[in-house]
Structure formats: C-alpha cells, structure tokens
Amino acid sequence: MKILITGGAGYIGSHMLVxxxxxxxxxxxxxxxxxxxxxxxxxxxxxxxxxxxxxxxTILNDGAMDEIFNEFNFDAVLHFAGLKSITESFAKxxxxxxxxxxxxxxxxxxxxxxxxxxxxxxSSANVYGTVNRxxxxxxxxxxxxxxxxxxxxxxxxxxxxxxxxxNQKECYILxxxxxxxxxxxxxxxxxxxxxxxxxxxxxxxxLRNNEPFKIFxxxxxxxxxxxxxxxxxxxxLIEAHYACLESDKKGINIxxxxxxxxxxxxxxxxxxxxxxxxxxxxxKASKRQGxxxxxxxxNKRICEDLKxxxxxxxxxxxxDVHKFSFHSM
Numbered sequence: 001m002k003i004l005i006t007g008g009a010g011y012i013g014s015h016m017l018v019x020x021x022x023x024x025x026x027x028x029x030x031x032x033x034x035x036x037x038x039x040x041x042x043x044x045x046x047x048x049x050x051x052x053x054x055x056x057x058t059i060l061n062d063g064a065m066d067e068i069f070n071e072f073n074f075d076a077v078l079h080f081a082g083l084k085s086i087t088e089s090f091a092k093x094x095x096x097x098x099x100x101x102x103x104x105x106x107x108x109x110x111x112x113x114x115x116x117x118x119x120x121x122x123s124s125a126n127v128y129g130t131v132n133r134x135x136x137x138x139x140x141x142x143x144x145x146x147x148x149x150x151x152x153x154x155x156x157x158x159x160x161x162x163x164x165x166x167n168q169k170e171c172y173i174l175x176x177x178x179x180x181x182x183x184x185x186x187x188x189x190x191x192x193x194x195x196x197x198x199x200x201x202x203x204x205x206x207l208r209n210n211e212p213f214k215i216f217x218x219x220x221x222x223x224x225x226x227x228x229x230x231x232x233x234x235x236x237l238i239e240a241h242y243a244c245l246e247s248d249k250k251g252i253n254i255x256x257x258x259x260x261x262x263x264x265x266x267x268x269x270x271x272x273x274x275x276x277x278x279x280x281x282x283x284k285a286s287k288r289q290g291x292x293x294x295x296x297x298x299n300k301r302i303c304e305d306l307k308x309x310x311x312x313x314x315x316x317x318x319x320d321v322h323k324f325s326f327h328s329m
Contacts, residue, residue: 001076005029119159156254190234227295233310257302259297
C-alpha cells in the first residue's frame with residue numbers, strides 16, 4: 001500500500017511510520033518539524049532497512065502537497081499533522097484554525113482529486129469537552145471548550161459532510177484518550193519538555209528537576225479524591241490505526257481509542273513509583289478550571305468493528321515512559 005503520513009516525525013506519527021514500514025508498505029512522510037523531532041526520523045532510518053521518503057514541508061503548502069499527491073498516487077492518508085497544545089490554542093486561535101482546519105482541508109480536497117481510497121484522521125477526546133458521566137460513547141454530545149478541541153470537531157464535520165468520504169470511500173476518525181509510553185525497540189517516544197501539562201510529562205519533569213509533583217484536586221467524588229482518566233499505550237493506539245488500514249468499512253467510521261479503564265492520579269503515581277523503583281515529593285494543589293472528575297472511554301465500538309483490543313496495562317505504560325525518558329535519550 002502507498003501511504004502518506006503527515007506529522008510522521010512527531011510522537012504518534014513516528015510510531016505509525018515504524019508500524020507501516022515493518023509491514024512492507026511504501027511510505028511518504030510530510031512534516032514541517034514545528035512540534036516534532038527529526039531525531040525520530042534518524043532513529044527509524046538507522047533501525048529499519050526499508051527506505052521511505054521524508055519531505056520537510058507544511059501541509060499548508062497546497063502547491064507542494066498537490067505535487068506530492070500527484071507523484072506518489074497514495075492508497076491511504078494517515079493525518080497526524082497539527083498543533084496540539086490546549087493552553088497555547090487559547091492565545092493562538094487563528095494559528096490553530098489555519099493549521100488544524102485549513103491545512104487539513106487541503107489534504108481532504110487532494111485526497112478526492114487523486115482518488116485516495118482511505119483517510120484516517122487523528123482526532124481527540126477533547127471534542128467531548130467537560131463531561132458529566134463516563135464511559136464516554138461516540139454518540140455523546142460534542143462540546144469542545146478549547147480552540148484546539150474546536151478545530152478537531154470542525155474538521156471532523158468537514159469529513160462527515162463530504163459525500164466522497166461519507167458514501168464512496170473509507171474514512172476513520174479516531175478520538176484518542178491520553179496516549180503514553182514509547183516503542184523502546186526503535187528508540188522513539190514522547191520527548192518531554194517543561195510546557196507539557198499532562199500527568200506523565202509532569203511526573204518526568206518532577207523527577208528530573210527534583211521538584212514536588214502537584215496533584216490538582218484531592219476532593220473529587222472518586223474513590224481516593226483524585227481525578228480519573230483513561231490512558232492508552234502508544235503501541236495499542238498504533239495498532240488501532242493499523243486495524244483501520246486493514247479494514248474495508250466504507251463511509252464515516254468514528255471510534256474512541258482508549259482502554260476503557262479509568263485510573264486515579266494516585267493510582268498512576270503509585271504504579272509509576274513501584275514499577276520504576278523511584279520516589280517523588282507530592283504537593284496538593286487546587287483543582288484546575290475545566291478539569292472533570294472522571295473521563296474514560298467506551299471502546300466497545302472499535303473492539304467489535306475492527307476486532308481491536310488494547311494489550312498494555314498501566315504498569316507497562318509507566319515503565320516505558322520512564323525507560324525512554326531517563327535511559328534512551
């Protein structure tokens with residue numbers, strides 16, 4: 001299969017690149033390296049003998065993208081490229097709309113022009129907004145609160161309303177729930193910096209800097225008072241994408257991709273410390289505005305439709321995060 005991976009030097013895209021290459025597909029990666037890492041490309045090139053094309057450019061360059069589609073005659077597009085910081089999106093609303101909506105629509109139009117059969121879009125559970133109950137189903141109302149989440153919903157709607165994808169070809173929209181971990185064999189994973197506010201990057205930064213880990217909210221109505229979230233290992237997430245590649249379901253197919261299990265902050269911290277034999281200081285802090293008490297996925301639809309099942313547990317996620325962050329860099 002001839003495949004285009006946008007954002008293929010990023011955290012999720014680089015893992016998808018590995019998966020497609022080891023299965024023998026012909027792959028072109030387009031990435032402008034604005035929020036990704038060229039080191040991922042070099043690591044993959046050093047460990048996998050099958051060649052692939054890497055093109056440093058933005059999906060907003062419609063002329064260049066047209067030439068790429070024309071030259072390679074893709075069977076499938078895996079679209080990961082985009083800006084992804086919830087916090088930053090409030091300050092850069094127009095920038096996020098340009099990249100995540102306008103750029104994505106350039107791909108949508110070109111996919112139609114060049115008769116691409118399969119389009120797989122990297123969406124997010126952020127399209128649901130703050131929820132009052134879990135598990136979250138794909139049929140639940142969408143109410144994104146951040147500009148980032150709104151861009152994801154906007155492009156979902158553009159795909160859904162396009163007859164080419166809704167009626168003639170295959171379109172898969174995957175809503176992620178907190179991907180974590182790494183593919184240690186290929187030396188790729190999430191590169192943590194000080195700007196990231198998710199729990200695993202915060203744990204890594206706490207350990208690196210010998211600073212307290214802040215628990216935002218300890219009086220939620222949960223079993224230990226801390227917020228509950230659904231985490232999924234990056235390899236399980238990639239297997240979900242590959243299941244879409246192997247599927248032949250025409251029309252719009254929307255799937256939550258999570259384990260369907262919610263873990264409290266305390267459970268994550270205790271598992272991380274036990275698995276990796278580390279300790280860290282803990283500091284209680286006030287709840288963050290907009291944080292829901294409990295958010296986890298119903299993954300019943302993807303499990304039934306695509307025969308996909310998550311295999312990695314929380315302990316493995318914690319181990320792989322720590323190993324990559326402290327021993328693989």
